[in-house]
Amino acid sequence: MTPTITAFERSPDGGKGLARDTRVRWALEEVGQPYKVRLVSFRAMKEPAHLALHPFGQIPTYEEGDLALFETGAIVFHIAERHAGLLPDGANARSRAITWMFAALNTVEPPILELVTAKILEGDKPWSKERLPLVKDRVRDRLMEVSSGLNAVESSSHCAKRPVNILYSGSRLWWSHIRAPVADVAGGKPAEGCVDRWGARCGARRLGR
Ligand SMILES: N[C@@H](CCC(=O)N[C@@H](CS)C(=O)NCC(=O)O)C(=O)O
Numbered sequence: 001m002t003p004t005i006t007a008f009e010r011s012p013d014g015g016k017g018l019a020r021d022t023r024v025r026w027a028l029e030e031v032g033q034p035y036k037v038r039l040v041s042f043r044a045m046k047e048p049a050h051l052a053l054h055p056f057g058q059i060p061t062y063e064e065g066d067l068a069l070f071e072t073g074a075i076v077f078h079i080a081e082r083h084a085g086l087l088p089d090g091a092n093a094r095s096r097a098i099t100w101m102f103a104a105l106n107t108v109e110p111p112i113l114e115l116v117t118a119k120i121l122e123g124d125k126p127w128s129k130e131r132l133p134l135v136k137d138r139v140r141d142r143l144m145e146v147s148s149g150l151n152a153v154e155s156s157s158h159c160a161k162r163p164v165n166i167l168y169s170g171s172r173l174w175w176s177h178i179r180a181p182v183a184d185v186a187g188g189k190p191a192e193g194c195v196d197r198w199g200a201r202c203g204a205r206r207l208g209r
Pocket of ligand 1 (some may be wrong): 018021058072
């Protein structure tokens with residue numbers, strides 16, 4: 001059955017792929033699963049029909065027969081469990097890849113969201129100028145940690161036998177959302193290390209619209 005996902009009718013980024021439906025599209029395209037997209041307006045997202053799919057009135061959602069899912073982590077994990085190619089076969093390698101998925105959502109994304117909030121929602125507050133550098137520092141520190149962690153993973157012997165992009169493609173796709181804040185934190189210059197290399201691969205990926 002062809003799944004249907006939801007996405008913004010008018011994405012605030014003008015279609016650059018920064019909205020979270022990108023993660024789900026990526027996972028589906030990576031495994032070669034065709035899908036349909038239903039575009040929703042900001043108003044429709046808060047109406048009962050959409051709230052029945054997503055209790056927080058957000059995108060993306062995922063419908064497949066009588067299954068309806070929300071939360072990109074759960075959706076991508078669902079796809080990865082049903083199709084080969086996103087997660088490795090070996091039990092330990094699989095758990096490692098899932099660890100990085102959780103890390104992306106639970107440890108890396110929060111400070112990035114804080115930066116987005118500080119810039120977009122709080123940028124006009126009198127204290128914003130003082131707070132912003134602190135928030136940026138936290139993002140930079142976290143990204144440095146990610147970069148060291150991924151460099152260690154790439155150079156470790158258990159990865160040498162397998163292309164890292166396959167081993168980690170289930171988690172790699174999360175980094176698509178890191179590139180913009182990285183460029184921002186680094187003053188527009190590319191960041192060093194894995195984060196930027198992976199971000200570049202993510203950014204270069206074509207997504208069907
Ligand atoms: N934790 C959720 C976050 C979903 C989310 O924040 N979606 C954004 C678009 S990227 C949204 O719908 N924002 C509109 C709103 O919250 O009203 C996930 O990963 O799926």
